[in-house]
Amino acid sequence: MNQLFSVEIIISNKPQARDPEGETIIRDLVHKTGYESVKEIRTGKLLTIQIDASSQEDARDRALLMCNDLRLYNPVAHSISVRVRS
């Protein structure tokens, strides 16, 4: 029997790619105000979805299929991580 799962999808720039948004935050805000202990900031997008599925694996598969099919991210530039929370 199906139930609702909460799935967290994180879309971020690939590690080898630059992250201009994070670079700007750290250079023009964080370091200019003296927070020297912060060494790097990378930004990303979070989608929290409620999805009807038969199991945690099914929820994960459905979420990933949707992200790929609907091009919610660009596989060339972004990496994606999917976590089922409940």
Next chain:
Amino acid sequence: MNQLFSVEIIISNKPQARDPEGETIIRDLVHKTGYESVKEIRTGKLLTIQIDASSQEDARDRALLMCNDLRLYNPVAHSISVRVRS
């Protein structure tokens, strides 16, 4: 002795607030293409920061202090969650 910790900061609209971006994605993209098992989408911002700290608690406190001090989020409209990963 200090070491580098990876801290994930998630900034999202408060649960009682509307999330227009998520509503648009689900209404105009997800449901129009037949992904009926998806019931809700809420969006958020992820900041992954590398921070020099003496412990996991110290890393968490420093990250939270920075977010509040530099107004990286709006406490009236957003909720924030901080997780230390290593």
